[in-house]
Amino acid sequence: MIKTENLTKKYGELYAINAIDIKLDEGDLFGFIGPNGAGKTTTMRIIATLLEPTYGEASVCGHSIYKSPKEIRRLVGYMPDFFGVYDDMRVIEYLEFFAAAYRIKGKARRDRCNEMLEIVDLDFKRDAYANTLSRGQTQRLGLARVMLHDPQVLLLDEPLSGLDPRARIEMRNLLRRLGQTGKTIIVSSHILPELADVCNKVGIIDRGVMSHCAEVTEVMKLVRQRIVLHIGVDGDQKQAEDILSAEDIVASVTEGDGFLVVTLAEDAAEYSHLSGKLAAAGLAITLFKEEEVNLESAFMALTKGVGAKI
Numbered sequence: 001m002i003k004t005e006n007l008t009k010k011y012g013e014l015y016a017i018n019a020i021d022i023k024l025d026e027g028d029l030f031g032f033i034g035p036n037g038a039g040k041t042t043t044m045r046i047i048a049t050l051l052e053p054t055y056g057e058a059s060v061c062g063h064s065i066y067k068s069p070k071e072i073r074r075l076v077g078y079m080p081d082f083f084g085v086y087d088d089m090r091v092i093e094y095l096e097f098f099a100a101a102y103r104i105k106g107k108a109r110r111d112r113c114n115e116m117l118e119i120v121d122l123d124f125k126r127d128a129y130a131n132t133l134s135r136g137q138t139q140r141l142g143l144a145r146v147m148l149h150d151p152q153v154l155l156l157d158e159p160l161s162g163l164d165p166r167a168r169i170e171m172r173n174l175l176r177r178l179g180q181t182g183k184t185i186i187v188s189s190h191i192l193p194e195l196a197d198v199c200n201k202v203g204i205i206d207r208g209v210m211s212h213c214a215e216v217t218e219v220m221k222l223v224r225q226r227i228v229l230h231i232g233v234d235g236d237q238k239q240a241e242d243i244l245s246a247e248d249i250v251a252s253v254t255e256g257d258g259f260l261v262v263t264l265a266e267d268a269a270e271y272s273h274l275s276g277k278l279a280a281a282g283l284a285i286t287l288f289k290e291e292e293v294n295l296e297s298a299f300m301a302l303t304k305g306v307g308a309k310i
Contacts, residue, residue, distance in 0.1 A: 001026050001153060001184040002047060007056035009042050015208045016042045019056070022203060022213055024186070026152075029179040031199035031216075032188040039208040040188035041081070044155045047186070048078040060153055077146030081158040085130035085138060091117070092126040095144060102149040116144035120174060136167025140174070154178065154185045161189070172198055226251065226266055232259035232287030233278060240283055244274060259287050 007020040017039040024030050032040050045051040047058050049069035057064065063071045085094060095113040104112055117123040120140040125133065133141060139159055146154065159175075160168050175198050179185060189195050195202065203213040212219055233240045241260060245253050249268040254261045264271060275288055 004058040008054050010054045018208045020210050024184050027182050028201050029185045029199045031195035031202040034205035035190050038205045048076050048155055076153045077151035078155045079142050079146045083142050087131045089130050090127050094130045098145050099148050120144045136163045156187045227264045228291040229262040230259050230289050234284040234286050243277055
C-alpha cells in the first residue's frame with residue numbers, strides 16, 4: 001500500500017530526511033516515532049504529494065508520487081498537526097463544504113457528513129460553530145474531514161499533540177477502531193507511550209535517519225536481549241536471593257524497590273519453575289512478573305548515536 005525507497009529531502013547541505021525506507025501493507029497501523037524536527041512531517045508530506053523529495057521514490061497503492069499525484073490524492077487523507085477552521089461555519093457546514101470539494105452531492109453529502117460525525121463522536125456538536133470546539137474536538141473534526149472521501153490511506157500528523165488526558169484516550173480508541181476497518185494508517189507522534197498499544201508496526205526516526213522500521217514485537221526484542229523478572233517474597237529476601245542465584249538460568253539478582261530484579265541468561269526462555277523453588281523453601285510469593293519494555297525505553301536505547309553523521 002505504501003512504499004518508500006531511499007527517500008531523501010535536502011535543504012542546501014541539511015538533510016531533513018535521509019534514505020527513508022518504509023513498506024506498509026493493507027491494514028497496517030504504523031507509528032512514526034521521533035522527536036520534534038526528526039523528519040516525520042517531511043516524510044508524510046512527500047507521501048501525500050504535497051512536497052517533492054530531492055531524490056528517492058515513494059508510492060501509494062502502486063501509484064508513484066512522480067507519475068500519479070492526482071490518483072494518490074484521491075486515495076489519501078492527510079491531517080496536518082495544526083489546521084484552521086472557519087469562524088463563521090457550524091460543524092456540519094464545515095464538513096459539507098469539504099464534502100462538496102470532493103464532489104459528493106445532494107443527500108449523499110449530508111448522509112456522509114452525519115456518518116463521519118458519528119464515527120468521531122461529534123454528532124452532538126453538529127450545530128456548534130467550529131471555532132468554539134476544544135482542541136480535542138477540533139482534532140476529531142479534522143479527522144472527520146479527511147475521511148469524507150473514504151480514503152484507503154490516512155496520514156495523521158501528531159493527532160495526539162496538545163490533547164488533555166481524556167481527549168488522548170478518546171483519540172487513541174478512535175485510532176483503534178479505524179485500524180480495524182482495513183485502512184492503512186500512519187500516525188506520527190513524539191509521545192511514545194500513546195502509540196504502543198494501537199500500532200502493529202513502528203518506525204523510529206531521529207534527525208532524519210530511520211534507525212528501525214519493523215513490527216512492534218520485533219523492535220521490543222531488539223531492546224530486551226534478556227528476560228528480566230521482578231520477584232517479591234513475604235519472608236527472608238536474602239534467602240530468596242540465594243535460591244535464585246543458584247539457578248543456572250539466572251545471570252544476576254539485584255535488589256529493587258521492595259522486590260528482587262532477576263536477570264536471566266541470554267538463552268533462557270522458561271522460568272516458571274523458579275516460583276516452585278521459592279515456594280518449596282517456604283517463601284510466600286507476593287510478586288512474580290516479567291519486566292515490560294515500552295516504546296519510550298526502546299526509542300532511547302535504539303537511537304543512541306543515530307543521525308550523528310548528518
